[in-house]
Amino acid sequence: MAQTEKKDGTVGKALEILDLVATAGRPIRFSDLLAQSPHPKATLYRFLQTLTNQGMLNYDEERQTYSLGLRLVRFAHAAWGQSSLAPVASRHLDSLAEETGETLHLAQFDNGQVLYVDKRNAAKPVEMFAAAGKVGPAYCTGVGKAMMAYMEGERLERALSQQAYLKYTDATLTSSDALRAELETIRADGFSYDREEHEPGIICIAAPIHSGGGRVIGAISITTTTDRRSLAELDELRPRLLKCATDIGEDAAAWQFPAYN
Template sequence: MAQAMVTTSTNAKKVNDPTPVKTLEVLEVLASVNGGMGVTEISRALNLSKSTVHRILTALVERQYVLKDETSRRYRLGFKLLLLSSQVLDSLELRQIARPELVELANKSRETVHLVWLEGDEGVYVEKIDTPETIGLLSRVGKRVPLYSTAVGKTMLAFMEDKRLASYLARVKLTPVTPNTITDPIMLKEHLVRVRQQGFALDCEENRLGVICVAAPIFHSNGQVIAAISISGPEFRFPVARAQELGPVVREAALRISKKLGFIQGF
């Protein structure tokens, strides 16, 4: 028997996405069975109309989250979901690998230390070690931050491929977060060249007034920048000069983490 051809229907017409909840329900019901399901089966299982199910599946197939077997007319989960899940697993693994270095930086600086994961056009706090001092920072794991106005973000932008950086600058509006935020794309690119040269970035009250930060990038084994670590503190206790002094320390800590992930190059 000839093997059925599985396609992603890339030529399908664009459709309006249905509600997110219904879309998630379709993904969940497909995950609950082996061998895939047809439109009628999904419709009955979720008590949705066939037209609604078909619209949802068309959108998911276009984005490769679902694959359609053109012979059997059945749908199953696509491999793109593995990419999303692997990113989550990578971030969890990174936390375990990075934590000893974060603790050492926290002990050395006595300031707040963060591990930030690169996700799309933003950074996401995935680990935090608080300062032992009375006054700390109001940050939390799970919080998202801009790339262009933060030390962690700028150090990741600085080590992106040129094409990816150009796409980011064309897509993201550089809105001022504080009066110190760099909002001119040309100036930001010039700034990133200097960041790349020294291997770490400073945030001089660019994302929050009164807060100074120094950060360095973390690389995966494939050479792609995936995260950053940072030391942050209030300006009265953690001035720019102190952040600059700790820049090489943060850079070396980030490089040690990168090497544990399989990265074999240096800055």
């Protein structure tokens, strides 16, 4: 925390408080924020007042709770159009979903994690963690590994160091060495798998999305359950997946997407 404050000062502290409110997933009281925040009571209150005055937070006087403000909704819509692959990829996702009947995930890399920016549900939807707007681990998801495989040098080392390597299932890769070896295979093959590494019974095949100059700007996956398909059966959809990733990349070439962190 101290390092963040030193680097980012007041803005960094304010964003940390926004993160606390967002992570709560519901309106949250001052006492609960204080219990989680490293800031003294007076400092936390001052930041909350400023964020509320600026429309970044909303304060419910009756319930005495804080929630994210509508100004953030405007920012989110702007970011969706400027930095998200979703608007560009939408028609391609629709086509692939109709062809395969399976769940599709579109993701981008965000500070060591996977940010799911769009999703298409299967003809027979399956409950799973990934959903548009959610953040997930990179080291044990098909889309995360597909993007990391094309990182190099300092960017790759930073991404590897940002992984938690928690063991979600017996198939989860739990070390940077194991992940690094997997990434080399993925780069050679041009696609990745999730072999029940994040959730039991959930498997996927994923492909990176390249834009001009070979830069990877995202990834797309076809996801299903072991009750519906095996990995070998899922692999039969690989040509359609790779074509979809290529088509999205070509459409995105004219856009100026920011490089992922």
